[in-house]
Amino acid sequence: MNENEIAVEVENLVKRFGDFTAVDNISFQIKKGEVFGFLGPNGAGKTTTIKILCGLLTPTSGKGRVGEYDVFTQSEKIKEHIGYMSQKFSLYDDLTVEQNIDFYSGIYKVKKEKKKERKEWVLKMADLEEKRNRKTADLALGWKQRLALGCAFLHEPPVLFLDEPTSGVDPISRRNFWDLIYSISDKGTTVFVTTHYMDEAEYCHRLALIFRGKLVRLGTPEELKGKSISGSVWEVECKNPIEALDSLQKDKRVIEASLFGMKIHILVPFAREEEASALVSQILDENKIEVIRLQKIVPSLEDVFVSLIREKA
């Protein structure tokens, strides 16, 4: 990657809290304009990484820069060039929507002549034009999150950090929120977003899978799904899926069996269709499972994630 195209770069980043290593030797680069996802379960080190990059925490060792600024020495410079939306809603509940926007507009020194335009942009983007005089405490979470995004993007920073922006938000609001992220990224802003929702991760241009402080895989969602699994995933529709799952999980030839709705996904070691198909049929037969439908599928991110974590653990 060309130097000038990199928005965020991290090399062997480590953050320890006492004996606990929250971020364990992580390296990655984010291109300008990219929507970069950090995917992992709670406690994997996503929030710690984002706080280091926003200049809120000092890393223990390694290298990191945001734009041209170093995370060790230039955290105040970084803060001028980023927008940050924390996991917990952190605007002022006792102020109105407009007062929150005005406050952050002042803090970010949005130019006088642009102030009004930016405010209207936030209100429109967050669909809060009608509610501009409402107390922020009275807004539903989905609106609060969009307001927080708006306030973090008032000064149009080149890099935006969003820490689990959609957690606790209903699916439609989540979809709307991602539309906003895309519209911001379309204007050339780099977006770093953490999530533990697998479906959301698919919206990212590139993804890093984080588990127990380590970066497990890095790539586009397609790359992760295509390359990360050795073997193939088969979807089985059968009678009594719960019992079937139980016996499949006990079968040593099956790497991974998990329930997706009423269907079972089985991961078997062979990638080639004929060998794998033969094995799956044999296994199902021997376990006396009454198959309604069987097909090879492209693994979902969840399949990938579950299997990668199984490998590590």
Next chain:
Amino acid sequence: MRFRRLWAVVFKEFLQISRDTRVLVMAFAVPVGMLILFGYAVTLDINNLPLGVYDQDNSQESRGLVTSLMRSGYFSVESYADSYQGLLSLIEKGKIKIALVIPYDFSKKIKSGEKVEVQTILDGSDANTATIGAGYLTGALQLYSLKITQTEIKPPIDGRIRVWYNEELKSKNYIIPGLIAVIMMIIGTLLTSLVIAREWERGTMEQLIATPIQSSELIFGKLVPYFLIGMIDLLLAVLLGKLIFKIPFRGSFLLMFLVSGIFLIGALGVGMFISILAKSQQLAYQMAMVTTFLPGFILSGFIFPIFSMPAFLRVITHILPARYYIRILQGIFLKGDGFAVLKLEILLLSLFALIMLGIANLIFKKRLQD
């Protein structure tokens, strides 16, 4: 420091204060309440000291003595006893603080020009009242003696006493300026002790420290509204003192506001310092109470004179800004002191304010704790 950001913080704080009943009550109701309560209830003067009389003589002269004691205003005769035992039981029950026994030959001895002894018993369980009461009584007896003695006595030394500044020796005249100082200390420190801790507790600080705001912009921006509240409190207190309690004000208003402003900045700085250290509102509130109430009331010389304290306490009082501020306010109110007299105190207060602000600025970190 950027004015835009400073102003954004100031404006936001004002909005939040205007919506926070708890802060409004603490900012305005508490100081006014304290002043009224103290102004009326706390007086170190002794008036209407309950007196019991056992008059064995019951003559014109003995009644004249009791009447003259009552007229002094310092004593009120609660009851007359008809036996020595009865008088003592009144003291035991706490009905009277002073018992006066007038002997049966009181009028006879006076008429014949003999010396007569009048027994007085004081309830010393309240030592302060007893001491002052004994003094008043001695004075009142002397006065009455002079009145009834026909011959003029010429004592060899005649002390001509004049009291300056507080001519009537009214304790409220110095308690109220002192109280204003204590109120400024408590309100200033208590109010700001919550402002940083509140932002940490509500999670809003995390958003704020991820912005390019500078520590000084945040700290000064938060101080400005509370400074104004403190100055409004001062104005209210001075008006109450003058209009309701009729305290003399002989100095310059301008000087008083100037010095109070300096003192207030120091007190606000203490609160800010506490707030940054504590990170939780409850802890901050407790720390602010301990650092303002105790020293403010006990060690500042507000009620208890510093020169009567043991040496090590006297040394400690020197580092308390309230000590200097009380002296300044009493000076301006009662003596009409000007800048020239108070410049050392003013210098010390300015120094304190600068140090507190400096420390608050220094210890505030725009980072999360590891």
